[in-house]
Amino acid sequence: MAQLNEDALRKLDNDLQGYIPQISINLVIFRFNGEALEVPGVLVGDKNSWTIPGGFIDQSENLEDAARRILKEQIGSEKLLLKQFGCFGNTSRNFGAEIENFTNHQLPNSIIDWFSRRFITIGYYTVAPPELKILNASPLFFSTKWVCVKDTNTLALDHANLVNEALKILRSDLLSKPLLIDFLPDSFTIPELQKLYEAILGRTVDRGNFRQRMLKQNILTKLGVTKKKTSRRPPILYTLNKQEYLKSLTEDIKLGF
Amino acid sequence: MAQLNEDALRKLDNDLQGYIPQISINLVIFRFNGEALEVPGVLVGDKNSWTIPGGFIDQSENLEDAARRILKEQIGSEKLLLKQFGCFGNTSRNFGAEIENFTNHQLPNSIIDWFSRRFITIGYYTVAPPELKILNASPLFFSTKWVCVKDTNTLALDHANLVNEALKILRSDLLSKPLLIDFLPDSFTIPELQKLYEAILGRTVDRGNFRQRMLKQNILTKLGVTKKKTSRRPPILYTLNKQEYLKSLTEDIKLGF
DNA sequence: TCAAAAGTGTTATAAATACACCCATGC
């Protein structure tokens, strides 16, 4: 059986005293592995209870600052896009079942009491570049892994629903928020870019039209080289022209008048 | 000086015991007066502190249910569209200044303590038909009035910002949520409908194109009569075809591929 | 030389947009 880190546990117990009770923050950290979207899962306890990462808000901390602090604790970076996508608060939202996983680990009662209450959670999504690692941000997390968004129905609590709602907002932000900057590696091919769009949209798109649209927008800069290691015609490598990309973003909706 | 309702105050004091502390709900109730969008303002105390209405969440109540209950308390109807638009939680969010307005009214300490703490608020917007009245939902509200959205910068706390954010979401919901059902009276003219769109969008739209677009969608049913009381050519009255209107709504975004 | 994926071009249709013009009414 894994051993709880006593120091980290004492720090957690102490931190909890300063947090606003019954409110949590949850992060949906999207990344693109080249084929599909993934989000981090953290193992709460040692009984197969996987959740998405989260944390709490200090009494003297702005909401957005808390979200960014938790993001930094979780992946070590705080310079990423961070956007609220919703607030969730059914009465059944509590960590009761997850806390049960610690019956053999002698958690302090103060921690058990804290987690046994009903929580209202505020969801933020962010986008992480493919190389970022998930850090182990809490003594209660026994493991971490990336979970494909299609497989999030195995997550505990209402976290499958959180991921789903975040994905909806991610989709609707595709034309107005600079998602590509964080999603893409430094260089990429148009077929790879298309796969990213297809992963976000959850549908296939026309190859020819996609390419034309992307090239016409002037947001891609062709690199002289092509991607090797393919047994077919090697695709051309591009890099994102951030200035033009940011200029191309718009909140406008086309209404026809 | 206005007198506080002792019974209502006792009930409030009692209710507060059952609510989740430090979390509130705020409602932005939009209505269209024929010229501009308005939201209700409630006078907290007697010292010119106007806010938008709100309330709290009972420990045994789902978040969405609480929002709907507060809506019903405020305008007597619960069958309206109700959509969360954001969660706001700067550390400066508290009713300290508003509670000061009651120093001459001998509020119980328990109430003062409750309102003196920092609050995180969850914003919901809704749309009310023009004839609905604002009810006096709290003993702490000394008056109510409709405030034009352009004049909400006079509201206390961060409520001007809340209205602003709600308006942004309202705009982006124009093609996907059934806003017209609640905004419009039973019969209306196309120029009136155009004014509603202009009020929501915050810009003028082309008369001819607007009319064509609306008629092509098949969502308007022409009534035999025209609107009198005009000194010009009388416009034709229409009614909303709800079935076709609901069918015309879509979440799709046009991406060009 | 062939299969497969990359890259390019063509075309039909629909949507967005800018205006011009006519109509009905009260003064």
Add this chain to the structure above:
DNA sequence: GCATGGGTGTATTTATAACACTTTTGA
């Protein structure tokens, strides 16, 4: 009859969308 706002038509441009054709590569 004329000013004013209501109602209608048309033409240009652009976007969407379907799909056919060509190119490059390794095996």
